[in-house]
Amino acid sequence: MTTRLAVRDLAVARGGLRAVEGLSFSLSAGQALVLRGPNGIGKTTVLRTLAGLQPAVSGEVEAPAESLAYAGHADGLKSALSVTENLRFWSDVFGGPGIDAALERMNLRELALRPAHALSAGQKRRLGLARLMVTGRPVWLLDEPTVSLDTASVALFASVLRDHLGQGGAALIATHIDLGLPEAEILDLTPYRAGPARRDSGMRPAGFNEAFA
Numbered sequence: 001m002t003t004r005l006a007v008r009d010l011a012v013a014r015g016g017l018r019a020v021e022g023l024s025f026s027l028s029a030g031q032a033l034v035l036r037g038p039n040g041i042g043k044t045t046v047l048r049t050l051a052g053l054q055p056a057v058s059g060e061v062e063a064p065a066e067s068l069a070y071a072g073h074a075d076g077l078k079s080a081l082s083v084t085e086n087l088r089f090w091s092d093v094f095g096g097p098g099i100d101a102a103l104e105r106m107n108l109r110e111l112a113l114r115p116a117h118a119l120s121a122g123q124k125r126r127l128g129l130a131r132l133m134v135t136g137r138p139v140w141l142l143d144e145p146t147v148s149l150d151t152a153s154v155a156l157f158a159s160v161l162r163d164h165l166g167q168g169g170a171a172l173i174a175t176h177i178d179l180g181l182p183e184a185e186i187l188d189l190t191p192y193r194a195g196p197a198r199r200d201s202g203m204r205p206a207g208f209n210e211a212f213a
């Protein structure tokens with residue numbers, strides 16, 4: 001099975017303080033891995049690090065160039081652009097497969113001409129997730145992808161995800177809810193919580209630079 005992402009002995013920090021350390025796992029084509037663990041343990045921090053938004057403290061991350069697509073808490077939408085224009089923008093940036101399937105699958109056809117600022121929270125989230133589809137990238141890094149989604153939209157997203165896996169994609173997903181993807185494996189970060197000496201004491205280490213936190 002093709003390995004899409006390999007993580008070895010990774011340590012990550014937020015606000016200059018270690019959150020998680022000693023984390024190793026790999027993600028194969030067709031595999032979904034759900035990141036679990038209590039609030040604040042470091043799920044977002046791991047995803048941000050893998051997405052290249054912040055450096056790792058130590059460890060190795062191996063993934064083919066331009067194979068990762070990240071969807072964080074913010075939907076990354078251009079508010080003045082319509083749904084279609086937003087998707088075209090991202091499709092042009094990534095050179096992905098076009099926007100038709102994404103519009104259809106995320107149930108956005110009727111909203112195609114609506115500016116993003118005039119969408120509801122759940123509709124924005126559907127558009128943010130449709131963005132992943134137009135990237136054409138195989139590994140999706142998803143941070144709480146179902147926030148604001150109603151039950152039908154959660155099911156819609158689960159079916160998009162399942163198709164993505166079926167086409168050889170992979171996904172690492174931080175979520176507290178059941179996505180309805182029984183085939184997904186669970187990776188609980190609790191055993192990888194950084195030791196007390198390194199954990200958040202409210203103190204910032206010497207040389208801490210907020211800009212790179």
Ligand SMILES: Nc1ncnc2c1ncn2[C@@H]1O[C@H](COP(=O)(O)OP(=O)(O)OP(=O)(O)O)[C@@H](O)[C@H]1O
Nearest residue numbers: 014015019038039040041042043044045046200213
């Ligand atoms: N902007 C920030 N600046 C400094 N520290 C932060 C910042 N955001 C989060 N942290 C701290 O970093 C640690 C890891 O947070 P992170 O958001 O990765 O956790 P999480 O597991 O995703 O939590 P949740 O389940 O609540 O989303 C926590 O101790 C948190 O308080």
